[in-house]
Amino acid sequence: MRWTLKPKPAQEDIDRLSAELNVEKLIAQLLLQRGISDYDEAKAFFRPELDHLHDPFLMKDMDKAVARIEQAIVNGENILVYGDYDVDGTTSVSLMSSFLMEFYPNVATYIPDRYSEGYGISFQGIDFAEDNDVSLIIALDCGIKAVEKVAYAKKKGIDIIVCDHHRPGDILPEAVAILDPKQEDCTYPYKELCGCGVGFKLIQALASKQGRTMEDLVPYLDLVATAIAADIVPITGENRVLAHYGLQVINSSPRIGIQALIDQTKKRELTITDVVFIIAPRINAAGRMKHGHHAVALLSETDFTTAQQFASEIELFNTERRGLDQEITEEALVQIRENEEEGRFTSVVYNENWHKGVIGIVASRLTETYYRPTLVFTKSGDKLAASARSVKGFDIYNALEGCSDCLEQFGGHMYAAGLTLLEEQYETFKQQFEKVVRETIDPDLLQPEISIDAQIGLEEITPKLMRILKQFAPFGPGNMTPVFLAEGVKDSGYARGVGDGEKHLKAALSQNGSNPIGAIGFNLGDKLDVVKRIKSFDAVFSLDENEWNGTVSLQLKLRDIR
Incomplete structure (x- = not known):
């Protein structure tokens, strides 16, 4: 691993922000490294508010998209909500369709088949729309490059609203409206929304025309947070607000389908990382192994018994997916080694x-x-x-x-x-x-890189520091979990390999006579000899909490040692 220590901000800036916020200099340094340089920015970071979200009508074509949907409702047209088969696409379809169906019944959903249709808007999907007398398609998490498909739909008298976040090509489709903040001439202030995030801005715009507030839309944010986590978009700016409130919904009153998935995992409180590794793969498994409409059905279900049944089926898809994934990975590794x-x-x-x-x-x-x-x-x-x-x-x-x-x-x-x-x-x-x-x-x-925020002494690691660092969450691109370097540490003498095949490293580390702190290094079992043999070594780690028999203690989550 290549260790890279991030540049330390100017000491005068650290001192100033530390005094302004009344926090330790280490916290001030971490905030400055995240582009937070004054009290107001720190307040927005630590206390995200719904009113920090931008006006959806700042997005290019939002007024056209809203007007076309309102016209469809007035005319009693059939609307087809169309999305990709991954987590971002299926959450988008569930979000948009369940919102519209609160007040308008003529709404159907469509997820393309990964195998027979492939990614994005398909000719088959447009034919389905024509066969079902659909005159408006809302395409989510896809469509920005579907020039031919949109033209094909237009010939059939079907309008398409594109809600996408992928990079546009040189030619844009002739859609009735294109919502994509990555368009060069779109002046929307935040460019990193996922597909479900763009869909959420559309329902925010529609809701505002109905006199509804952002508070009315909070129950939809479990879907948006799930998409943000799964699509690995930056958790900065508007995404941070949406993820923050979405996680609150996931952990307090999620939609029935998400609750059914959580029940399968026996987890109590989920972080963004849990959503990435526990919830997202299960939603994805439907589109990978069977069909994405299974995921939409689960996420839109209102009966808990039915949702539990769907979740059990998806759990089987996920188990099957894991087996295939391991098998194909092995075959691919052999191919690389041999050829x-x-x-x-x-x-x-x-x-x-x-x-x-x-x-x-x-x-x-x-x-x-x-x-x-x-x-x-x-x-x-x-x-x-x-x-x-x-x-x-x-x-x-x-x-x-x-x-x-x-x-x-x-x-x-x-x-x-x-x-x-x-x-x-x-x-x-x-x-x-x-x-x-x-x-x-x-x-x-x-060469893989570990980006290190700061060098610290083990004596600086306290419950108070951990309490503040937890408030940096939700973590993700643009706001990764802080990573620290401690030099000249040594093991207390009880280091051992743990887990299947002893592939993980468990130790208790001290520095200059400090009290030992427990440490776990996942997949670092091969470093056990270094820890036991070398008098002292350097360690890169993040901070974590270990719960054992009802007792919570601080521990180092080792990333690498040398």
Whole structure:
């Protein structure tokens, strides 16, 4: 691992903010590193308020979108709420459809089949709309590149409102309204909303025209927080407010479908991390293993017994998904070991029999193992489809753009993307992708980095510090859990390997005679010899609480040692 200590802000700024907020200098330093430099910004950070949310009508085309929906309601038109099959898409569809159906009955939902239709708006979905006399489609978490599909719908007399957060291409679809803050000429103040977040801004705008307040919409924020967590968008600005209140809903009065999922896990209070690793994979499993409409049905259900039944089915999908994910990851690792030459900057693997629903997870696993931009391909109809994953600091979307002459279509973000190509283009693409990455990536990015906020002494770690750090949550991109470096620490003599195969490290560390603090290092079991053999070492860690037999104690969550 490459250890990088973040630049320390100017001492005079630390001293000033520390005095202004009456907090320790370490806290002032952490806040300045997050761009928080005065009392008002700190108050907004620690006490997010609903009135910090922006006026939805600041988003380009919001007035057009609201007017078209209002017109559809007045005319008694059939509305189809259309979304992608992942967590962001299915939460978006549940959000929009359940909101509209509070006051308007002619609303149906549609999730494309991952295998027969692929990502985004499909010709099949538009045909479904035509067959069911739909004249307005609200497309969520997709549509910004669906130029041909929107034109096809228009010919059939079907209007489309696009609510997306992906990067637009050079040509925009001729939709009746396009809500996407990443459009260059959209002046909306916050650019990092997820698809469900853009959908939420639309229901916020519709609700305001009905005289309703933000407080009336809080029950929908469990869906928005789930999408924010799953889509790994920055938890800054507006996303921080939405995630903060959404987590409160998840932990106090979530919708029945989310409660049924939580009941499957036996968790008491969920953090954003729990949503990422516990709730999101289960919602995703429906679209991966069966069909995304199972997830929408669960998230929209109002009868608890039925929701429990749906949740049990989704739990089975998730178990099946885990088995496939492990199996395909092993096969892909063998393929890389046996077929790839030394010194490659990318991993590109293909097997026509791999399950399309898990190739994104497999790409993430391979990236963790080899730490380089990775694509996993499988057969999809008469083409090949791939999921792409990147390493920190490298824009894989831009790299794919540099290979676009080989591709049928592609879309996504800096760190994750999807694409399709013709089978005969595979080898050409593989070579071109390697060339583009080799020429554009900083080689340092091919070594995983631990970004360290501050160097501290173990004696500075107190329950008071932990109480304040907990208020930095919810954590995520743009506001990661603070990571610390302590130099010259040593084990109390009881370090051991724990867990299956002793792959985790458990120890109690002290520094300059300080009281030992318990430490756990997940997947650091191979460092046990260093801890036992070396007189003192440096440790990088975050702070955590360990609950055992009803007693809560501070512990270090080790990230690396050397």
